[in-house]
Amino acid sequence: MYxxxxxxxxxxxxxxxxxxxxxxxxxxxxxxEVVYPWVSTLMPYNDVAV
Incomplete structure (x- = not known):
């Protein structure tokens, strides 16, 4: 590739x-600027169940 x-x-x-x-x-x-912010909206960071 390189x-x-x-x-x-x-x-x-x-x-x-x-x-x-x-x-x-x-x-x-x-x-x-584009990819990581979009992916972070899809990640379940606030759905924590202990």
Missing amino acids: GFIWRHLPGPRAVKALLAVLLLVAVFFLLM
Whole structure:
């Protein structure tokens, strides 16, 4: 998977590294802002029975 992404990024090694870091940051923020809040609404945190 990572090799596939690395081969398809344009430019020399330094540009590829910068683009890979930017891609990782974008995925991180997408997860934090969209995916995790949506999943947290589905989790039964308040349904505690002891």
